[in-house]
Structures are given as C-alpha cells and as structure tokens.
Amino acid sequence: MSTLTATAEEPRTTPARPAYRVTGRRVLSSEWAKLWSLRSTWITLGLGLLFLVAFGLIAASRYKSGIHTGRMDRDFAASTAVSLSLFGTNFAQLALGVLGVLVTAGEYSTGMIRSTLAAVPRRLPVLWSKAAVFGLVALAVGTVGAFVAFVFGSGIVSGTPAAMGLSHAGVVRSLLGAGLYLGLVGVIGCALGALLRSVAGGISVLVAVLMLIPGLISLLPSSWQDHISPYLPSNAGESMFALTHDATALSPGAGLLVFLGWTALALGGAAYRLARTDA
C-alpha cells in the first residue's frame, strides 16, 4: 500500500488515475463472487449434498432391514459401512459435474464470456480460477457429505457385519478419497464446459464418460476389459474411495494418479481451445 500513498503525494496537474491491475488473485476473487451470485449454484450444491447423504442413508437402511428379515440381495452381501455410506457418490457426482459444466459453458450460452474475456483478455487465468474455485467448493461439499453420510450410515448399520468406525483402517482415507473424487469431477465438468462451450454437450460427455462408457466396456472380450477397465475415469475414481480392492482394480494411490491424469487431459484441451479460438 506504500506505493499508493507515494503516488498520491506526488504533485500533479491532472488528477492521478487509480492504478488498477489484473492479478491472478483478483481473477480468483471475481470467479468466487460469480459462483455465489447465481441461484443455480446454491440449488445444485444443495442437491449434490442431499444426494450424497440421503442415498447413503437409504442404502444403509436397506442393508439393515435385509439383515433383519434375512433376505439379503447378493449385491449388498459384501457391503461395509463405507461402501453403503458412499452409495450416493454416483448421484452426487452428477450434480457437481453438471454444475461444473454450467460454471464454464453457462458463460458461453449467456454471452457472459464476452464480458469476462474483455476484462481478462489473457484468458487462461479465467479457466484456472474457475477450475480452482469450483474444484475446491466441490471438494468441500463432497468431503462434508461423505463424512456426514458415514457418521449416520455407520450408526444405522452398527451391530451388523458391515459395522465400522472412523478409526477402522482405511475408513478416513476412503472418505477423503470420495471428497477428492467429487472435487475432481467438478474440475472435469468445468473443463468439459470450456472445451465444448455448450451446456448440453458438456453434460452429455460428462454422463457418457462417468456412467455410459463403463457399461459399454463390458461388451469387449474379457481379456481386454481387464486391461482397459481399471484405467477408465469412473473406475480409477472409484479406486480412490473404495475400501477394498480386488485383483484387477487400481490401488487408491494409482487410482488418484490416473484420475488426475484424466482431469489434466480435460483441462489441457479446454485451455488449448480457450487460448486458440475466437470467443
């Protein structure tokens, strides 16, 4: 602030113009303000949190009632308190990923991008800021949701074979992994929105990548599947928060690395398009 007072004290014939300047931190704060000044942000984040917690509790309740009546679905038989509580991740990732697409592609569909890029004509800081701001928000929502779902979910299934506490080995790692996964899904949403510049296109690709492609892979010969399947975004991501890993799945660390790779790929594509093509 000393520079400001110094210039103000200089004798001048014309009134000194304020020294404005675009900085990375200011672009970040602008994107933060933009995110929270839209109603859709609050609604979608609320839905994401609700999906995460509610579906986890529903899964835990079904497991418990299955135990009591003795009629257990085979899918549920090997469940743990962690896998039951994180059942909602599949649904929460949709809400958070879609909001990520809206954060970037929404600017193209409304025309806001012209104002944004006129203010920050170097462009790339806008993408990094959007991805960072929304990624951190999605990470926070995902982590809080995962812990809340586990605390109540493990309460429901206590006294059953699935019972587990926070102190149980790998539980905290799984819950943090789920939060991190959801944060990165948010970043991928931002990147897809900026890459495709279309809300519908971004959401379609997001859903295809996270939900459809794993299904299509099962059509391949099984020897291929084992080589491809663990590296798909959805499966690598699942390795990040799964408590137990079978022989074909990646370890949590490897899953994180692969998923980070996919995120970087999407962001790189988005950055290339943003920098190279007319807005």
Next chain:
Amino acid sequence: MIDARKLTKRYGEKTAVDGLDFVVRPGTVTGFLGPNGAGKSTTMRMIVGLDAPSDGSVTVNGHHYARHQAPLQEVGTLLEAKSVHPGRSAYNHLRALALTHGIPRRRVDEVIDLAGLASVAKQRAGAFSLGMGQRLGIAAALLGDPQTVMLDEPVNGLDPEGVLWIRNLLKTLADEGRTVFVSSHLMSEMALVADHLIIVGRGRLLADTTVADLIREAGGDMVKVASQDPARLRDVLAGPGVDVTGRIGSEELQVTGLTAREIGLKAAEHGIALFELSARTVSLEEAFMDLTKDAVEYHGTTSGIETLGRPA
C-alpha cells in the same frame, strides 16, 4: 487511440473485414458506419481481442489489448450481443468485473447511478428490458474509467430519453479528452454526435472523413440556377474555386463554390433574369447511401413474389 493496420478477418471463404486501416483519435467522437454485415462488430471484437485477426493488427493506446495491465482502464466496451448472465443482478455483474481489476465498490455504485440503474441494481439482469440491458452494458463499459470508450450500436432499444442521454454522454466523454468510437448503421444518428466518420462496406474502408467533408464531397453545396442567358451567366460567375456545369441548350446551370445569395446578387448586377435559384442540400443520409450502395450486403426486393413463382 485505436490504430488498425491492414486488419483482416476471414471466416473460411468469406472475408468479413478486409484490410482495414484507420486511426481513432482522442478528443472527438468517431462514428463507425456501415450497412448491416459490413464488419463493424467483427472489427470491434478484434480490437478487444475476442476474435484474433487473420491478418494485420490493431492496437489500443499503443499496445495490443491483451498486453495491458488493466484492460478495462484502457478500453470500455459495449458489444452488440448480450454479454451478461441473466441470473445475476446488475450489481453483482458489475462487481464481478470490478473484482478482476481491483476496482473499488464505490466505483460500481458510481456507474450504476451514472447509467440510471439505481432502482433496479439488485434485480436479475434477465428481467431487464432491452433499454435497461443497454444501460447495464454502458455502465460496464465505463466501470474502469477508460481512456477509450467503444460502443457497438449503443442506441439500440433505448427510448428517446435514453438516446438523448447517450448523445450527451458521448460528447462529454470526448470533451474530457477520451477516445470515443461508436458504431451505427444509421447515418442520421451519427450526424448528431460524431465529428469524424469511418465508413465501411463489405469489410472494406469506404471513407475516413469528417462529417463536413462528407457533405461537401457529395455535392452538398451545389446550387441550381435557371436563367434567360445561361452562357453569359456562366462567364459572370466564373472565378477561382467555382465550378459551373450545364447542358448546352438548357437554361439550367449547376454551380458549386458559390452560395445562392452570391449568385443572385451577381446576376442582378449584370441584369440577367433568373427563373429559378435553389440550393440543393444533400442530406448525410443520401451521401451515406451513395457511398455504400455497392456495398450493401442484403438488398431488399419488391419483386419477391414474382421471383418465387419463377423456376430456378
């Protein structure tokens, strides 16, 4: 100060802007005129770096727009297309833009008052009328207190009071020594505010001139005179800077370089009877139409029904 050199934008086969060379100077209002599709908006988008030129370059205050530390302080822009998220309030929209530059909250309130948006600043921009939207765009353009103000069709959708407001605003900004660059496809509107004109058609520069020169070049000061003895009148009027034309055998002469009053007095002095003496003023609109008639992208047609019936 905007300096365009051989500025060119091609979209595939089509050349939207074709080697434009022009300079927009501070202290005056410069009108950017051309029919629809002449390349005005594309040129303005290139000035602020939204579109990259295919060839040539354009600088603002000596640098490429993106090279400035505080772009909004150099150029304030109103683009023709909507550039606001409809879900955000006017205040939050301006605040988000201000945050990128460290522009204080106080300045946001100032431009809101300046644009007459104080009563609706907290409402969602999506609920704004066309005129309110334009006012918000102009508030955003003035946010950084810019040296250069560039407005694309600013009077679109404004009511008469708003149009008057824009005119006064543009003149005030120019009087403060700023560079003011305003596009329009309406010559009549430009004639009221602009001193300098840059006229384009089909992406090419047609004229870089002042309003007064444009009228003069279009024969704006011609006087038509019919007399009993045109041959003698021609001799009487001849002099430096005076041009007299007329067909042989006709009573009519077209005179430039003299006013109707001067012609009348000279004729009376030499006892030549005049039958008709009229100053033919060319309106700016005519001068503009004349200049751009070959460059209009979309001609209206009155024979549309006939053409429809004809086999292709």
